[in-house]
Amino acid sequence: MNGPNMTDVVLLLPELILVGMALMLILGARRIQQSPWAMAGTVLAALAAAVASVWLVSWGDATKTGFGDAPMMIVDGYSQFFKVLIAIALALVALLSQRRIDAEQVRPAEYMALLLLASTGMMFSASALDLLTLYLGLELTTLCSYILVGITVQKKTSNEAAIKYFLLGSFASAILLYGIALAYGVTGTTNFEAIASAISENGLGSNKILLAAIGLLTAGLAFKIAAFPFHAWAPDAYQGASAPVAAFLAAASKAAGLAALGRVCLVAFAPQAHVLSVVLTGLAALSIIAGSIMAIAQTDMKRLLAYSSIAHVGYALLGFISATSAEASATMTDQGASATMTYSFLYVFMTLGAFGVVVALGERGERLDGYRGLATQRPGIAMLMLLFLLSLTGIPPTAGFVAKFVVILSVVRAGHTWLAVLAVVCSVVTAFVYLRVVVLMYMKEPEAPAPARFPLTVSAAIAVAALVTLIGGILPGILTHFTVGP
């Protein structure tokens, strides 16, 4: 029996920081009445976790595994990249939430503790090297997300959204678990690397049950990232949830889901890449088409952003498609994974920025009509919204252009020209969706009174998002040092 290896525990440092802060908040839940303290604690913990994540990958060997001979966790450039991203998203969402949760009479300590625990789960799934660790991380994330969606108990839409999300989410978890069970049944292990070697050594390539396992696993994970046709929960959940919670779901939980999906596709089922490539191509193409087209008809801003996030996840998957293509060499796999990582990073900031403006405008920001004449009333905020919308559309020199450029380039390199054409055509469709908001802001007369000054926390979060959206668009090279595939 081996005792607790201290290096194993050190590998968990970012997660431990978040859990520690969450436990403190839970203990003091009744006494912490002031949201600024809870918010400050959460932001500090998130930043400490980000620093710890960077430190772990810069210390000693870049790739470290922990917990047992068939390791359950891995710390490498890939996992730490996503952990830093999740930590920053957590900090920004905490900043965005502070005033809003006070207005909605949500107790700050519990809310922040749930955000922290959900982020912990996301970090776990980014680090998972075992199907059960992966499941555990995703479950922790989704359980906290259900409560976060329904945390505004007085709002009926919020309750409805939480119930819908919970029901569909439980099914998805069951499907994922069934996939894990089948994968274990065929290969005799839940460790990613052992699964890969079992498949190639025992020639399980055409095993029907293995194919079913892969299908169920990708379906379960596609639900977590809300890819079409497993997207149905997202618009309802985002619409019913408080705007900062919707921002958190759209940004951080998608990044974590993509991280998990990447490791499952590129490590565990690497010998089955040709099958995964087909499945992912279907998911990506359908998500891009459905997300873009359904966003056109929306009049609720959060629903619109939900459909836009479905389309964006399709774009993000393009990188993984080229990474799993039949004739992919090792460098191409790396380039594909790196494209998805770049996309997720930039997407998180632009979507957080757009949701930040929605949060800042309050009730008015939730309806599409609320954006009428915003430019004459508050030119500064209209300008920022314009920046985020242009970035979501993918127009240079914003980050969105770079993000779309790298993923489309990677599928062209992989030989899927039709997918690239589809992606570009749907970009034009989404341009209509986003530019409609711009037209409302700049070319219509205002109907509502000018919004009040934004709280400093919200402005700070939007400013960070805007800064990254600009810098990511002008100097994308900074990012490429850090995007290393699993």
Add this chain to the structure above:
Amino acid sequence: MNEYIGIAVAFFLAGGIAGTMVVLASIMGKKKPSAVKSEPFECGQAPFSLPGGKLAIRFYLIAILFILFDVELVFLYPWAVIYRELGMPGLVEMGIFLGILMVGYLYAWDNGALKWQ
């Protein structure tokens, strides 16, 4: 196969006779429905409330808390069985686990989930 034919015949006869009687009774029998006849039968007692009445939400809260801590404590049994092999590290690990569980318990207590008002 032959030895089973008798059983089959018995089944068909029994089923046929019973079925015929039920069908004939429902077609030809007289029907006089009354309020007393359509009451649910409760051992001769007059029923005093509708089934599926209201139940205080506190029961659910207590039940959920019970299940929560009960399920967590399942981990203590295998731990206790191999306690000697695990030694000191095992004790520390279980201490941390129970500590985190305690935080949840204190939260429930602190927020009045255990009070029966």
